[in-house]
Amino acid sequence: VSAPDNLVQAARSALSEAMADDDAVVVLGEDVADGGPFTLTRGLAAEHGAERVRSTPISEGAFVGAAVGVALGGGRPFVDIMFDDFLSLAADQLFNNAAKIHYVSGGRYSVPLTVWTLAGAGTRWGAHHSQNNAGWLSQVPGLKVLSPASPLMMRSSVRAALDDPDPVILFVDRSLLFSRAPLPGDDGSPWHPRVVQPGTDVTLVCSGRLVHLACEVTQHVDASVEVIDLQRLAPLDVTAVFESVARTGRLVIAHDEPHCGGHSTLIQSEVWRLGGGRIDAAVTRVTSPPTPVPAAGLLEDHHMVAAEDVTDAIDQVLR
Amino acid sequence: LERLRAFHTTVSSLRAFEEAVGESLRARDLEGLLHLSIGGEAVVVGVTSQLEADDLVYSSHRPHGHFLAAGADPRAVAAELAGRETGLCRGRGGSLHLMSDRAVMATGIVGGTLPLAVGHALRQPEGSVVVVFFGDGAVQTGTFHESMNLAALWRVPVLFVCENNGVAEFSTRDEHTTVEKVTDYGHLYGLPASEVDGGDVEAVARTVASLLPAIRNGHGPALLEAHVTRLRPHYEGDWREREEHVDFLVGLEARLVELGASADELATRRAADLEAARSLFRSVLHEDPLPDPADDRSLVFARPLP
Numbered sequence: 001v002s003a004p005d006n007l008v009q010a011a012r013s014a015l016s017e018a019m020a021d022d023d024a025v026v027v028l029g030e031d032v033a034d035g036g037p038f039t040l041t042r043g044l045a046a047e048h049g050a051e052r053v054r055s056t057p058i059s060e061g062a063f064v065g066a067a068v069g070v071a072l073g074g075g076r077p078f079v080d081i082m083f084d085d086f087l088s089l090a091a092d093q094l095f096n097n098a099a100k101i102h103y104v105s106g107g108r109y110s111v112p113l114t115v116w117t118l119a120g121a122g123t124r125w126g127a128h129h130s131q132n133n134a135g136w137l138s139q140v141p142g143l144k145v146l147s148p149a150s151p152l153m154m155r156s157s158v159r160a161a162l163d164d165p166d167p168v169i170l171f172v173d174r175s176l177l178f179s180r181a182p183l184p185g186d187d188g189s190p191w192h193p194r195v196v197q198p199g200t201d202v203t204l205v206c207s208g209r210l211v212h213l214a215c216e217v218t219q220h221v222d223a224s225v226e227v228i229d230l231q232r233l234a235p236l237d238v239t240a241v242f243e244s245v246a247r248t249g250r251l252v253i254a255h256d257e258p259h260c261g262g263h264s265t266l267i268q269s270e271v272w273r274l275g276g277g278r279i280d281a282a283v284t285r286v287t288s289p290p291t292p293v294p295a296a297g298l299l300e301d302h303h304m305v306a307a308e309d310v311t312d313a314i315d316q317v318l319r
Numbered sequence: 320l321e322r323l324r325a326f327h328t329t330v331s332s333l334r335a336f337e338e339a340v341g342e343s344l345r346a347r348d349l350e351g352l353l354h355l356s357i358g359g360e361a362v363v364v365g366v367t368s369q370l371e372a373d374d375l376v377y378s379s380h381r382p383h384g385h386f387l388a389a390g391a392d393p394r395a396v397a398a399e400l401a402g403r404e405t406g407l408c409r410g411r412g413g414s415l416h417l418m419s420d421r422a423v424m425a426t427g428i429v430g431g432t433l434p435l436a437v438g439h440a441l442r443q444p445e446g447s448v449v450v451v452f453f454g455d456g457a458v459q460t461g462t463f464h465e466s467m468n469l470a471a472l473w474r475v476p477v478l479f480v481c482e483n484n485g486v487a488e489f490s491t492r493d494e495h496t497t498v499e500k501v502t503d504y505g506h507l508y509g510l511p512a513s514e515v516d517g518g519d520v521e522a523v524a525r526t527v528a529s530l531l532p533a534i535r536n537g538h539g540p541a542l543l544e545a546h547v548t549r550l551r552p553h554y555e556g557d558w559r560e561r562e563e564h565v566d567f568l569v570g571l572e573a574r575l576v577e578l579g580a581s582a583d584e585l586a587t588r589r590a591a592d593l594e595a596a597r598s599l600f601r602s603v604l605h606e607d608p609l610p611d612p613a614d615d616r617s618l619v620f621a622r623p624l625p
Contacts, residue, residue, distance in 0.1 A: 069440070096431060166620045
């Protein structure tokens, strides 16, 4: 019996299947014809032809823009932006073109673009290869952002993104790339939050690697914690979180971003809005300090959201 | 004579449309940020005269001429500028985000459409081209160089048309760059690159006709640098005093008269086109429905998420 797929293997096989099903699917990005740094596209050029798996120059603005053009021409481009730190180089094309075209054209055009990008720290690769910029993406109307946390959900997410008529960012947690760990609810939809662990005392909402960390640490706290994997980071839907908080009365939002970042704040304010401007709950956010991601191992470990940060937050809302 | 007369007819209708746009804005019948291409019509008409049915146009921030010359319905363009539901983009785009079928899109970002044209060209049927218009201000963006490099590398069927008016927003080319000629960049990336007097519509058409066959035959992109004179400010309503510039249309009409056309007839056409354009805007402003804000959220996505 072969080992189950890890996330990157699941993504590659889902992408390959989509390419076999639909000639319009093409892959663009740095070194993709050669498999990329993390084997995401290994073998795809041989399987599906070099014309469909094009390595690009280090020109994020041009190849993301070109992918938008491919999409307007009826193609279904899958673009690899190696690290989400590099989103800044393609920001004009993503934020001003891909995200806005359906709306500003009055629905005349849509942009079926899939962007794969890796986010997150833990590698000692420093401030340009470790950020989590989900907060940037969640502020732009017109982008859909998925962050699958398990191999099976990665598989459904890749297929869902390539099937979708709109721009979808696959926001992949770097530290889960080679994870094989399944999660409860893996056969569900990638578009909606899932309860991966039911509980009655505290609601803990998170995504990516923090879902696994949350399931682990809550085994050792003296409370029943409901863990929700957000999955869809944008457009944000916190209905399930709100319903959970309505029962537990306590909310911990854990997200890998600097404390000044916007994603966890947005979750908090959306839950507040759903409560009609009032929720009867203790709420806290678990994030990183407002600094760039440090390179030194000791500093980076201190920077990242850790198990004790989550347990401290749970203790705080229980108090 | 007949060929030149046909060029004049198209130029006259584009000029009249944009004169009416300017008037309507000054009368506060239109709102918004409007960049007119008055003075640049010879390039628009010369280039688009050489296009075939499958060819596409990507536009810039001075898009009205590109769209009309590429066949967009003038009433739908006018309605878009007037923010009406009947506009090309249901009023959601406006001047800077015009989108239609043959003229694909305009942009509010200088240089923003260049890579899209390159990508779209990858999907085009064999033998067709994508033309992308941009100003000399775009040449200093990274996107210009990234797009030229990518198009040259992949031999993509794109004609890059630089409408060089020597003024980027409010400052002159020599305040933006030490590189004198835009065509130098074409040579650098190994592309055929030609320079032309953008006030001479026949020369533009001839030069484009000389560049297109190689592009259509799969030899890759080419660059055209057309020198034009911007007769209006960067945007309508700018406060700066403008120098007087020579209008190429005066020369075009003198040439037509030389060839035997009647000056009165040309003047009559110009006046009739202007009246027709004014009447079009009056009609749109009086008759066309405003968009409904209630529809708006549903337009963000092609497949909205619950």
